[in-house]
Amino acid sequence: xxxxxxxxxxxxxNNRAVNNVLExxxxxFPADSFYLAGGRKELIEKQMIPKLQAxxxxxxxxxxxxxxxxQKSELLIAGVKELEQQLELDRELEHQKEQLLFAxxxxxxxxxxxxxxxxxxxxxxxxxxxxxxxxPIDAYEQxxxxxxxxxxxxxxxxxxxxxxxxxxxxxxVWY
Numbered sequence: 001x002x003x004x005x006x007x008x009x010x011x012x013x014n015n016r017a018v019n020n021v022l023e024x025x026x027x028x029f030p031a032d033s034f035y036l037a038g039g040r041k042e043l044i045e046k047q048m049i050p051k052l053q054a055x056x057x058x059x060x061x062x063x064x065x066x067x068x069x070x071q072k073s074e075l076l077i078a079g080v081k082e083l084e085q086q087l088e089l090d091r092e093l094e095h096q097k098e099q100l101l102f103a104x105x106x107x108x109x110x111x112x113x114x115x116x117x118x119x120x121x122x123x124x125x126x127x128x129x130x131x132x133x134x135x136p137i138d139a140y141e142q143x144x145x146x147x148x149x150x151x152x153x154x155x156x157x158x159x160x161x162x163x164x165x166x167x168x169x170x171x172x173v174w175y
Contacts, residue, residue, distance in 0.1 A: 010022070
């Protein structure tokens with residue numbers, strides 16, 4: 001068993017406050033741990049001196065166990081190393097978090113900028129685009145010379161028979 005010794009001094013102008021602390025110490029620490037309660041001279045002589053003598057006797061009877069001490073020391077050192085690794089991991093994660101927040105801020109700014117560009121593009125018509133407001137008229141004027149040329153290239157035929165009232169309507173359409 002490894003002896004861990006801690007000295008705690010509890011003081012108050014109210015005896016009940018000190019007793020509350022002592023009761024909690026007794027409830028949370030094993031029986032072989034001890035604490036000393038002070039106060040009036042009679043209380044010291046009655047309780048503190050016998051407890052102190054018992055602790056001194058116990059310390060004189062115990063021997064130091066090097067193997068157990070080494071084992072507990074190694075466990076303690078391993079625990080400290082694990083905590084240090086966890087702290088380093090926490091630092092790295094915090095750094096990554098800061099980088100991600102910075103990147104998120106930049107992306108948000110870029111998104112806002114692109115949103116503004118899109119809004120202005122819809123508000124102002126682009127001068128690079130053709131004007132389609134007169135589309136049917138413009139298209140007709142561009143196609144008309146090609147159609148006239150195609151008609152001139154067709155063979156001349158006598159359509160007088162088409163004009164006759166004896167031909168059916170589909171023949172007239174055909175010609």
